[in-house]
Amino acid sequence: MTQVTILGAGDMGTALATPLAANGHRVHLWGTHLDREIIAVLDAGGPHPRLGTPLTPGTTVFGNDRAAEAISGSDVVVVAVTSSAVGAVIGNLAADLAEVSAMVTVAKGFDRDPDGAILLLPGVIGLTYSGPVVAVGGPSKANEVAAGFPTAVVFAGGDPSAVATCAAAFATPAYHVERSDDPVGVEVAAAMKNAYAIALGIADGLERATGHPHHNLKAALFPLAVREMGLLATHLGGRRDTVEGLAGTGDLQVTITSGRNRLLGERIGTGEPARQAAASLTRGGTTIEGHAAVGFGHEIATLAIAAGALAAGSLPLLDALAAILTGGAPPLQTLWAAIAGE
């Protein structure tokens, strides 16, 4: 029995206490300043405001000002803050994290280094933390993880021993952990599936707006999304088979059933201007991770094409998403052209 600290008391951070506690670990759950209300409710013994479930026994909550105390004594620290905050949070806690053996990130997405270059989140963490980072991918709705329902994920990192240690801390009969040596593949899939979920959400919105089914369109978008995630992953040094597993195909499958990325697409599909839909959904400070991922992914692809590393036009669906989100391109025609090559 050891102690594990989770940074971020959102849905997924809090949910991960379930497998950890099932393995007998003490869990320290630390909330950022955005989690103040959540921490207050949990501290008072109430259910998590979003998950709706009470805190897993064996979990201690820590407010934003008690990070050092929350981290002290933990070998493994889990990063579960919103992706755009990872750099700032880990940078601020660098001194407290110096002794930690390994970090596990369930946050996913891209950010930039101080020179403006695009990094995957393990790279962002690596700017101030020098130990091994393990990336988590795969289809995980937090409420199901919290409830202990069957969930299969992949833990990936360049340090097999850290991957094994972290996987062992989390793996339970209900929380199955595959190990992988391809963190790039996992991170690219984890980030980009949110982007592509917007496209499939648009098909849902077209159905809502017209009353006409668009199952064939939606299903045709799916393998194209997986293919393009594979191209981006291999371009960045990851593997296609990682994308075709739990981290890409699996996570895309769950991401298109609900959530804010799908919802952004749905609203665009119903005819709402993309900028207006995105602005309305990001009110209150929450970000739509897929919207940012379209921008980062498209920038990576554009640079790769300019450098001759990817063929022009090899990511038509990502081009279509960028045109729809930032250029106001008509959703149905633009998505369909990505499939039909018109």
Add this chain to the structure above:
Amino acid sequence: MTQVTILGAGDMGTALATPLAANGHRVHLWGTHLDREIIAVLDAGGPHPRLGTPLTPGTTVFGNDRAAEAISGSDVVVVAVTSSAVGAVIGNLAADLAEVSAMVTVAKGFDRDPDGAILLLPGVIGLTYSGPVVAVGGPSKANEVAAGFPTAVVFAGGDPSAVATCAAAFATPAYHVERSDDPVGVEVAAAMKNAYAIALGIADGLERATGHPHHNLKAALFPLAVREMGLLATHLGGRRDTVEGLAGTGDLQVTITSGRNRLLGERIGTGEPARQAAASLTRGGTTIEGHAAVGFGHEIATLAIAAGALAAGSLPLLDALAAILTGGAPPLQTLWAAIAGE
């Protein structure tokens, strides 16, 4: 403008008149003895009983006794009868089909040759028809094809000229046709996606029965299903990338949203004994294609493992489906063991 004959007046056969008519072809729609009521309704000018839409202008319907007349003068004939009837129908019409330039099959599945060996449907057609056969795969709900909504499919065959001719007959701005030289990959995916849809339907049924969500389980099953379809396809001489495209990943995506294969899984997931659920759904002579595909696929895998061509245990989800459907194995535990390797 040429004439195309469609054998089978079910949903898909009838729906394919839409793209053909859009290209200016005359369509002859022939009904089997099972389609008698459909033909009578269409002949009287009514809407197709299952599609709910009227016959596409330019289409002539032919009853079961008018096959020779329906086929005469057509260069291309489309096979759209239920998969288990393909051998008998094509065998009976062998003389009428002798002059046909190419056959297109949207029927999918396996059957046996007279010696009991398992054949894919193009092979079944090839027992009595010596011309080129083009296999169609990809996510196609018939009602959307009939209505002219965006649909992307793949036409595959060993004769590139026949593939090109048939693709050109069908391709419209709304019915996008990819060409492929991998009919085995397309056919294995087209057949087996019905089998694996049963597994994902079971996750739906578990949700219904318990009130607990099982999105994570369902999404974890998806990439495993694609992986196993890829193994079967490559074993039979097809390609993995075909399975990962429209024919496998895409068609599985649409197949798990509705239909009888998914429904069989759902009923098993709610706790109904598998044999009882299958028997109840096959009353009235209709078959559940995925149920048959589990049996054929499992037999192929068993033979391949015995011959050393596939590793034992390399298709755990297919093993699980066979155990659930024929051995009464408990659905949740058995599916989960296929994922978690317990």
